[in-house]
Amino acid sequence: MWFATSDGLNKFDGYSFKVYKHNSEDPNSLKSNWIMSIYEDRSAVLWVTTDNGWLERFDREKDQFIHYELPSTARSMYEDTTGVFWIGTDDPGLLHFNRETGVFTTVWRGTGFRAIFEDRDGVLWAGNRDGWFGRYDRELDQFVKYEIGDWVEAIYEDRAGELWLGTAGGGLARFDRDSEETTHYRHDPDDLQSLGSDIVPAIYEDRSEILWIAAYRGGLNQFDRDLENFTRHQNNLADRYSLSDDLVMSVYQDRSGVLWIGTELGGLNKLSATGRNMGHFRSIPGDLNSLGNNAVTAMLEDHDGVFWIGTRGGLDRFDRSSGQWHHYRHDPNDPNSLIQNYIGAIYEDGDGLLWIGTGRGLERFNREDEQFIHYQVGIDSVYGMYQDRSGDFWVTAVDGLYKFDRDTNTFNLIAAAPFREGLFWSMWILEDPTGVLWIGTSGDGLGRYDPRMDKWQLYQHNPEEPESISDGNIESILEDRSGNLWIGTHGGLNRFDQETETFSYYRMKDGLPSDTIWGILEDQTGNLWLSTNQGLSKFDPLAESFTNYDVSDGLQSNQFSRGAYHQSFSGELFFGGVNGFNAFFPEQIVDNPYPPPVVITALSIFNEVVSTNLLSHERIELTHEDNFLSFDFATLDYNNPEQNQYAYKMEGVDEDWVYVGNRRHTDYPNLRPGNYIFRVIGSNSDGVWNEDGISVNIVIKSPFWETWWFRGILLLALSGVVFGAYRLRIRSVETRSRELEKQVEERTAELQQEVKQRLEVEEALRKSETEKAVVAERRRLARDLHDSVTQSIYSSTLLAEAGQRVVESGDIERTKSYLSRLGDITQQALKEMRLLVYELRPLALREVGLVEALKARLDAVERRAGVDARFIVETEPELPANVEEALYHIAQEALNNVLKHATPTIVEMRIRLQGEPPEQNVILEVVDDGKGFDPETLVDEGGLGLISMRERAEKLGGWIEIRSALGEGTVIKVKLPVGDPDGSTEVTEASQ
Numbered sequence: 001m002w003f004a005t006s007d008g009l010n011k012f013d014g015y016s017f018k019v020y021k022h023n024s025e026d027p028n029s030l031k032s033n034w035i036m037s038i039y040e041d042r043s044a045v046l047w048v049t050t051d052n053g054w055l056e057r058f059d060r061e062k063d064q065f066i067h068y069e070l071p072s073t074a075r076s077m078y079e080d081t082t083g084v085f086w087i088g089t090d091d092p093g094l095l096h097f098n099r100e101t102g103v104f105t106t107v108w109r110g111t112g113f114r115a116i117f118e119d120r121d122g123v124l125w126a127g128n129r130d131g132w133f134g135r136y137d138r139e140l141d142q143f144v145k146y147e148i149g150d151w152v153e154a155i156y157e158d159r160a161g162e163l164w165l166g167t168a169g170g171g172l173a174r175f176d177r178d179s180e181e182t183t184h185y186r187h188d189p190d191d192l193q194s195l196g197s198d199i200v201p202a203i204y205e206d207r208s209e210i211l212w213i214a215a216y217r218g219g220l221n222q223f224d225r226d227l228e229n230f231t232r233h234q235n236n237l238a239d240r241y242s243l244s245d246d247l248v249m250s251v252y253q254d255r256s257g258v259l260w261i262g263t264e265l266g267g268l269n270k271l272s273a274t275g276r277n278m279g280h281f282r283s284i285p286g287d288l289n290s291l292g293n294n295a296v297t298a299m300l301e302d303h304d305g306v307f308w309i310g311t312r313g314g315l316d317r318f319d320r321s322s323g324q325w326h327h328y329r330h331d332p333n334d335p336n337s338l339i340q341n342y343i344g345a346i347y348e349d350g351d352g353l354l355w356i357g358t359g360r361g362l363e364r365f366n367r368e369d370e371q372f373i374h375y376q377v378g379i380d381s382v383y384g385m386y387q388d389r390s391g392d393f394w395v396t397a398v399d400g401l402y403k404f405d406r407d408t409n410t411f412n413l414i415a416a417a418p419f420r421e422g423l424f425w426s427m428w429i430l431e432d433p434t435g436v437l438w439i440g441t442s443g444d445g446l447g448r449y450d451p452r453m454d455k456w457q458l459y460q461h462n463p464e465e466p467e468s469i470s471d472g473n474i475e476s477i478l479e480d481r482s483g484n485l486w487i488g489t490h491g492g493l494n495r496f497d498q499e500t501e502t503f504s505y506y507r508m509k510d511g512l513p514s515d516t517i518w519g520i521l522e523d524q525t526g527n528l529w530l531s532t533n534q535g536l537s538k539f540d541p542l543a544e545s546f547t548n549y550d551v552s553d554g555l556q557s558n559q560f561s562r563g564a565y566h567q568s569f570s571g572e573l574f575f576g577g578v579n580g581f582n583a584f585f586p587e588q589i590v591d592n593p594y595p596p597p598v599v600i601t602a603l604s605i606f607n608e609v610v611s612t613n614l615l616s617h618e619r620i621e622l623t624h625e626d627n628f629l630s631f632d633f634a635t636l637d638y639n640n641p642e643q644n645q646y647a648y649k650m651e652g653v654d655e656d657w658v659y660v661g662n663r664r665h666t667d668y669p670n671l672r673p674g675n676y677i678f679r680v681i682g683s684n685s686d687g688v689w690n691e692d693g694i695s696v697n698i699v700i701k702s703p704f705w706e707t708w709w710f711r712g713i714l715l716l717a718l719s720g721v722v723f724g725a726y727r728l729r730i731r732s733v734e735t736r737s738r739e740l741e742k743q744v745e746e747r748t749a750e751l752q753q754e755v756k757q758r759l760e761v762e763e764a765l766r767k768s769e770t771e772k773a774v775v776a777e778r779r780r781l782a783r784d785l786h787d788s789v790t791q792s793i794y795s796s797t798l799l800a801e802a803g804q805r806v807v808e809s810g811d812i813e814r815t816k817s818y819l820s821r822l823g824d825i826t827q828q829a830l831k832e833m834r835l836l837v838y839e840l841r842p843l844a845l846r847e848v849g850l851v852e853a854l855k856a857r858l859d860a861v862e863r864r865a866g867v868d869a870r871f872i873v874e875t876e877p878e879l880p881a882n883v884e885e886a887l888y889h890i891a892q893e894a895l896n897n898v899l900k901h902a903t904p905t906i907v908e909m910r911i912r913l914q915g916e917p918p919e920q921n922v923i924l925e926v927v928d929d930g931k932g933f934d935p936e937t938l939v940d941e942g943g944l945g946l947i948s949m950r951e952r953a954e955k956l957g958g959w960i961e962i963r964s965a966l967g968e969g970t971v972i973k974v975k976l977p978v979g980d981p982d983g984s985t986e987v988t989e990a991s992q
Contacts, residue, residue, distance in 0.1 A: 001254065001638065002046065003268060004035035009048055009058075013601055013634040014641035015664065020065075028064035030056060039077035041085065049074035055087065055097070060613055068102055071095075078116035080124055088113025094126055108134075108143050117155035119163065127152025133165060148173065148182060156203035158211060162225075166200030172213055172223070185228070187218060193229035196221050196246070204251040206259060214248040220261050220269075235266070238285035244269055256594050256637040256684065272639045278554035278589070281318075282580030292316045292327040294556075296576025299566040300346040302354065307574075309581065310343025310564075315356060315365075328370075336371035339363060345563060347385035349393060357382030362395060362411075375411065383563065386429035386437075392451070394429055394437065401429075401439055401449065414449070430477040430485075438485065440474030446487060446496070459501070461491070467502035469494055471515075475562055478520040478528070484541070486528065488517030493530060493539065506539070511546035513537055513558075519565030521573050523586040531560035531575045538586075547591075552640035552685070556580045595690035596637035596644065598682040603696075604630040619697045627671040627700060633664055635682030635690065643685035651677040673702040850884040851876055854891055854909060865899060867907055874912035877922050880979050886952045887911075887924050887976065890960070893945040894926040894972045902930025902970060913978070921958075924974040932964045949974075 003010040008021040009030065023029040032050035039047045046058040055068040074095075076088035087095045087104070094108040094116070112129030119125065126143065127133030129151035134143035154166030165173040171186040172195055188194035196218020204212045213221040219234035220243055236242040245266020252260045261269040284290040293313030300308045307318040315328040315338060331337040338358065345357035356363040362375040362382050384396040393404035395411060402411040428440035439447035445460035446469055462468040471491025478486045485496040492507035492515045507515050514534035521529045528539040535550040535558045551558050557579040564576030574583050600614040605626045614620075622629075635644045647657040648666055652674060660666070681693035704710050807815050848856070851873055862869035879887075891909065898907050910925040946962070949972075953960045958976035 001260070001636075002038055002040075003262065004038040004048060006034045008033045009035050009038070013599065014636060014638050014644070015634060028062075028066075030065055031067055036073060036075050037077055039079075041079045042083075047077055049077065049087070061615075063612060068097075071104070075112070075114045076116045078118065078124075080118045081122055086116050086124070086126075088116050088126065088128070093128070107136075107141075112151065115152050115155040115166075117157065119157045120161065125155050125163070127155055127165065129168070146175070146180065146182075153199070153201045154203045156205070158205045159209055164203050164211070166203050166213070168199050168201075171195050171198040172200050172203070185223075185230075187215075192232070195230050196232045196234065202248070202250045204253065206253045207257060212251045212259070214251050214261070215246075216248060216264075217246055218248075219243050219246040220248050220251065236284065238287075239282075241280075254636075254638060256592060256596060256639055258638045270638065272552070272554070278549075279583040280554060280556055280580060281583065282556060288327070289323070289325050291318075291325070291580050292329075294579050295561065296564045296578075296581045297561055298343050298346045298357075298563050299574050299576055299581065300348060301566065301568040301574075302348050303352055305569075307568075308346050308354070309576070310346050310356070312342055314338060314341045315343050315346075328372075338372055339374050344381065344383045345385055347387075349385075349387045350391065355385050357385060357395070375409075384428050386431065388431050388437065388451070389435065390451075396429055396439065401437075401447075428474060428477050430479060432479055432485070433483075438477055440477050440487065441472070442474070443472050445469055445472040446474055446477075459496075459503075467504075469496075469503045470505040470507070475516070475518050476520045476565070478522060480522050480528070480541070481526065486520055488520050488530065490516050493517050493520075493528075506544070506546075510544075511537075511548070513546075513548045513550070518560045518562050519575060521565055521567045521575075523573065524571055525586070527586065529573055529575075529586065531565055531577070533560070534558050536560070536575060536582075538589075549589075550640075550643075552643065554582070556582055591686035591688070592637070592639055592684050593688060594637070594684065595688050596635040596682060596684045598633065598635050598680050598690050598693045600631055600633045600678075600680060600694055600696060602630075602632040604632075614694075614696050616694045617697065619699065621699045621701065623701055624673050624703045624706075627669070629668045629671060629698070631666055631668075631678060631680070633680045633682070633694075635684065637684040640685035645683040645687065645689075646680065647682075648678070648680045651679065657681070671698075671700055673700045673706060675699055850879065850888055851911065853888055854911075857892065857895065858909070862895065862899065862907055867899070867904055870906065870908040872908065872910045874910065877911065877913050877978070879922060883922065883956060883976055883978065886956055887922065887974065890949045890952055890974050891924060891926060893949050897945065898926065898928045898930060898970070902928045902932070904928040904930035904969070914975075917978070920978040922976050922978055924976075926972045927969065929969040932966050932968050932970050934966060935962055935964055 001012040001014075003012065008019045011018045011020070020030055021033050022031060030048075030050065031054040032052045034051035036049045036051055041047065046060070048056045048058070049070070050056065051073055053070045053073050055070050055074060057066045057068070058064075059066060070087070070089060072089045072091045074087045074089045076086075078086045080086065085097045085099055086107075087097050089095060090112050092106045093110040094106070094113050096105040096107050097103075098105070108126065110128045110130050110132070113126055114129065115125075115127040115133070117125045124136040124138075125133060126136070127148075131147060131149050131151070132145045133148055133152045133155065134145040136143050148165065148167065148170065150170035151168035152165055153168050154164075156164045156166075158164065163175045163177060165175060165182070167173060171184055173185070174183045175181075176183070185195050187196060187198045195213065195215055197215035199216035199218075200213055201216055202214035204214075206212065211223040211225065213223055213230070215221050215232075219232050222231040222233065223229075224231070233243050235244060235246050243261065243263070243266070245263035247264035247266070248261055249264055250260075250262035252262075254260065257272075259271040261271065263269065281291050283292060283294045291309065291311070293311035293316075295312040296309060297312060298308075298310030302308065305321070307320055309316040309318060314330070317326040317328070318324075319326075328338055330339065330341045338356070340358040340360040342359040343356060344359060345355075347355045347357075349355065354365040354367065356365060356372070359381050362385075363372045364375065365372055381398040382395055383398070386394045388394065393406075395402040395404065399413075401414045403414055404411050430438040430440075432438065435450075435452065437449045437451065439449055441447060445458055448457040448459070449455070459469050461470065461472045469487065469489065469491075471489035473490040474487055475490070476488035478488075480486060485498065487494040487496060487503075489505075492505045492510075492512060494503045494505040496503055506512060512530070512532065514532035516533040517530050518533075519531040523529060526541065528541065530537045530539060535548055536553075536555055537549070538547040539545070540547075549555060556575075556577045559579075560575055560577040564581065566574045568574070570585075572583055572585050574581055576582075601612060602609050603611040603614060603620065605622070606628045607630060611620070631648070633646065633648070635641075635646070637644055642662055644662060645659070646662065646664060647659045648654075649657045650668055653668060653671070653676065658666070676698040677695050678698055679693055679695040681689060681691055683689040855871055858869040858871055895907065895909075898904055907926070907928045910923075910927070912923050914921045914923055950960050953974055953976060956976050958974065961973040961975075962970070963973075964970035
């Protein structure tokens with residue numbers, strides 16, 4: 001907002017003023033402090049004229065003025081729809097200004113052109129102090145003049161197309177363009193509804209089509225075009241809310257609806273026009289036709305529509321149809337006057353009788369003779385009254401609940417046990433549809449009284465029970481249209497569930513402006529209106545949301561009073577407090593729907609302002625040293641600037657919006673070089689947000705040592721150094737390599753000689769070992785041949801010789817016996833020879849695997865020996881080499897023993913896996929049906945090879961088990977851990 005004053009040009013952002021003044025040392029400052037007119041053209045260029053004859057154009061980016069010298073003082077400016085810029089001067093008259101060339105051209109000569117205006121039809125009107133006004137004929141390039149007889153100060157066209165003129169002595173004039181006749185509205189000192197003054201410097205029609213007239217010495221006048229009368233808004237020294245000065249010079253409404261009134265001596269006035277028509281009635285000192293006392297304590301509209309107001313200074317009657325007030329006060333000389341001026345409650349019963357509760361008892365007011373009849377109730381102080389559906393009249397007093405006995409004209413205390421224990425304040429009464437009375441107390445909670453059963457129940461606050469009432473001090477009770485019971489307390493708003501007898505409540509943390517609820521009223525849409533210690537609140541029970549209003553919205557104050565609330569028959573709500581009372585229809589309380597403009601008012605670097613009035617999307621480049629930035633911002637809604645809300649975000653720093661309430665400043669220290677976007681959004685005082693807001697682009701340049709070109713140069717230099725060092729190293733390595741090659745050649749020759757000598761030694765050792773192995777194998781074969789085959793052959797030789805002798809003796813039977821034995825011995829010798837042959841030529845175990853090797857053994861030995869050899873493989877195992885080798889040798893030893901000693905007809909070999917890796921084992925069993933033996937009596941001297949078999953098993957972590965009995969065959973069972981099939985099982989010395 002810009003304001004032209006006699007002491008400079010003022011810029012206002014809703015929070016602070018910046019004043020532009022003349023500075024003799026600054027050629028770009030104003031030429032004079034006295035601003036005569038101000039105008040913004042369609043290009044958003046701001047122009048002002050000064051009293052010493054200068055036209056000034058304000059450069060917003062440079063925050064300075066460009067000067068154009070006028071022929072005299074200019075008092076008006078206007079740009080028409082064709083782009084022509086008009087200036088009204090004292091002399092030579094009306095000028096046309098070419099903004100490109102800076103040249104002035106006189107169009108209409110005259111003195112003191114104070115008004116220029118273009119109507120909706122594109123007709124240009126102008127008026128001067130010669131008593132003329134006129135319209136400009138563009139075709140003829142001249143003005144058609146109309147005489148009015150007074151200086152023309154203002155020209156204005158309203159929405160209806162009426163043309164209005166403000167004059168400097170002839171009052172307000174309406175010009176009929178068809179008849180070319182003028183109607184004047186003048187000041188009449190005997191008519192309070194006439195214009196306040198005949199000097200009219202400004203005219204303005206607001207959004208509500210109210211025509212406002214600035215009347216110099218007559219205040220701000222509101223013109224009713226239907227009744228053709230005026231409502232004056234003037235200065236009243238006793239009313240701090242009145243106009244500051246009656247010398248009104250200008251009127252303007254901003255885009256948010258605020259009406260601004262400029263005065264000559266009283267500064268600037270602001271009238272909020274957000275659609276909240278909260279009528280404010282208060283006591284005006286010296287004016288008997290106003291509220292008698294501002295401390296309102298009780299309110300009531302009676303059946304005649306007369307409004308009664310109780311205060312701390314007496315009882316007032318307000319006839320709203322006539323606008324007349326009447327005051328009733330205690331008169332110590334009049335026994336029929338009020339007994340006391342403090343009014344605690346007002347009530348009208350079913351018979352139309354008016355009852356007044358005071359601090360010294362109960363009063364009944366007789367409207368006919370305007371006298372008060374006194375009743376003594378308890379210990380005097382009366383706070384509430386109620387007549388139930390059956391006609392019984394109840395009174396709440398400081399010491400309890402009373403019932404009126406109409407026969408005796410006395411009040412009887414309803415004595416209930418919970419209330420006899422001590423004094424309490426019985427404050428409020430509500431009757432529900434069942435006839436139950438709900439009693440609000442001051443400290444004892446909520447009381448429920450059933451008059452038919454004469455039964456009391458008390459609901460008190462219990463800190464240990466979260467579903468108890470939130471506070472024991474009850475200030476108001478209301479049953480809404482849905483049957484919900486609402487209780488206002490010092491601990492917030494409570495809702496009582498009568499089925500479960502539990503309370504839920506809302507407090508400041510839920511959106512209430514204060515936890516003290518003085519009054520509750522329900523409007524026609526189901527919203528609850530709450531008067532509190534911190535303003536008025538509207539509660540939506542369905543959404544469970546609060547909308548709060550304070551003194552800036554037109555409230556009498558933020559402090560409301562106990563018992564001072566009422567709803568009229570027409571649905572109008574009344575709330576009283578410490579500065580009078582408010583009256584309004586809820587449906588007329590409309591929030592401000594306009595999202596406000598958002599501006600960044602200043603950018604600071606290290607707390608020093610470097611730029612103001614930043615433009616949206618403006619690009620700002622800074623050095624890496626300018627890394628402590630501060631921003632100031634504002635939303636341009638002037639209804640209640642302190643309630644405007646803000647959020648900002650620095651893209652590149654903040655991940656999300658930072659909501660800061662009404663704070664308008666933020667700092668960003670230690671910003672790294674890079675690109676940033678600073679954004680600000682804001683809301684008006686009713687929470688309507690401008691989501692677009694404003695943003696500026698911030699570029700913080702990197703220091704030269706962090707730039708790509710510097711890093712490129714540095715990389716090239718470093719590469720050169722590295723390459724040079726590399727070349728030096730290569731040369732050194734090459735020289736060293738040549739030396740090493742020579743040393744290697746010499747050493748290689750020496751090593752070759754050593755290797756040759758070693759190979760010769762190793763070959764000799766190999767031959768020696770081979771010879772030793774051959775010798776050892778020969779010795780073993782000789783031993784085996786001697787122990788087995790040689791013995792069998794020797795026995796056969798003896799049997800053959802003995803057989804010859806028996807044959808010669810002719811003993812046939814003995815001969816047969818000898819031959820049979822000879823056959824057995826030779827058969828055994830044949831088996832032993834086959835075993836020796838198989839051992840000399842075994843199948844390569846590593847080539848065919850364990851299973852195939854054992855099959856080959858059974859085919860080559862056992863089956864050829866006439867034994868029924870069976871081989872069962874339950875799971876073909878994949879075993880480490882050392883495990884396969886150990887199993888093969890154990891199986892071979894076991895089969896050898898079977899053939900040598902068991903004389904079997906069947907031998908069966910089984911292989912299977914047991915368990916899962918890594919705990920898996922392999923099981924080998926060799927079973928025969930031979931003659932068996934007693935294991936306990938067996939002494940293994942090496943012939944059976946049992947020791948060798950057991951050692952092989954134990955070295956691989958396994959075991960061997962032998963089960964046998966005479967005549968029942970033998971079972972040899974071996975269990976070995978599988979280990980890693982890839983061969984990771986430790987190779988034991990035995991397997992080696």
